[in-house]
Amino acid sequence: MKHATKLLSLLLTVILACSALPVCAAAKDENDLRFNEDGAFKIMLFADPQDDEDLEETTTAIMGEALDLYKPDLVVYLGDNTVADGYENQAAAIDAVTKPVRDRDIPFAIVFGNHDQEHGVTKEDLLEIYRDLGCLTYDADPSIYGCGTCNLPILSSDGSHTAFNLWLTDSGSNNTDEGASGYDYVHPDELEWYKKTAEALKAANGGKAVPAINFQHIIIPEIYDALHVKLPFSLGKLSVQTNGNSYSLLPVFSRLNGYWLEECCPPEVYDGQLQAWVDEGDVIAAFNGHDHTNSFTVNVRGVDIVNVPTVGCNSYSNDINRGAGLITLHENDPESYEYELIRSFDLALDKTSSIPTVQGGRSRAYYGLMKTLDGIAQLFFKLFGAVQTVFPKRG
Ligand SMILES: [Fe+2]
Helix, strand or coil: CHHHHHHHHHHHHHHHHHHHHHHHHHHHHCCCCECCCCCEEEEEEEECCCECCCCCHHHHHHHHHHHHHHCCCEEEECCCCECCCHHHHHHHHHHHHHHHHHCCCCCEEECCCCCCCCCCCCHHHHHHHHHHCCCCCCCCCCCCCCCCCEEEEEECCCCCCEEEEEEECCCCCECCCCCCCCECCCCHHHHHHHHHHHHHHHHHCCCCCCCEEEECCCCCCCHHHHHCCEECCCCHHHEEEECCEEEECCCCHHHCECCCCCCCCCECCCCCHHHHHHHHCCEEEEEECCCCCCCCEEEECCEEEEECCECCCCCCCCCCCCEEEEEEEECCCCCCEEEEEEEHHHHHCCCCCCCCCCCCCCCHHHHHHHHHHHHHHHHHHHHHHHHHHHCCCCC
8 A cells, every 4th residue: 555655646746747847848938028017017228248257246246236126027138248258158158147137037138239249159159058048039030130139028917918019139240241341230131020020019919009119239320310410521530420421529418318428339321220110110219238338318200219338347338327227117108118227336335235345346435436426427418418409409
């Protein structure tokens, strides 16, 4: 009898284990992002960590403390995520940069930047490493340009329908077209895939476009038309030449909401991505990394273009503008959203913060000084912007 009980128990264990297998397998690939019961959905953005297998301790601390404080439902890495040499080191770097998120069981996704694949590992292989760690990004159509272009629907809180949509777009590296120069652009087949998928989502939504946000590394080329004054002729080094036009060296600060601390680096050709968004009518905002010290928002033809500064402490930046982006979506008002930049100095000034004490950290007095300088700089931008209000706003 004792043996029979043991046998029965073993049999039950095997049956239960076998029946659980397909469920586990399905759960790994299943995207079950959905609005919370309170109707909110928070997305944290980490742009340009740009570090190797020995990730700066300050970067890890900034990420971890931002995650603990704001408890996002999803994290998106905005490209230039890792820059380690060779497969083993890139795998270790990916493990390190995603660890703060994985340790907290938060779903995450990535887009690639212009630097990720410059270290002897293809984007396809990098994506496989990310996927093995639970990353939600997938290559929706491997036949189109780049890697990792896809979409992640967010379900309504009751799970009945797609309430919002996230586009993850590979904006490439460098423009390798014959005779071309500058950064890469979003290629026609990527835009075709976007339009086709947006139309399918729209059809499934009763003919109404599903509100969406786009995430990609490189900013759109129209940023110059939106931010700068187009000049009738070149002023040499006192102007910027791009997209076949000349623009004022400085932007019109009154058109900005946030910091502009470096020249924007979009592709040098108009790729039609903004027009595609306008035509489909779904994208309300686009978030970029790439220009590490810019943290502005500017509305271009109805789409908010938001540059998220770097979170990384091992790439060029400064301690005023370093941090993480935080988007809050609302199920009952999906056409709008809230956005704030979580500054690293604010995190470091909290009494419980480990940022000042980890390797590479600075004193609390130093972070206090950064906060003061930020206040002065913001005042300057406002005053300078007020002086420039003679220039019309672009929308
Ligand atoms: Fe970068």
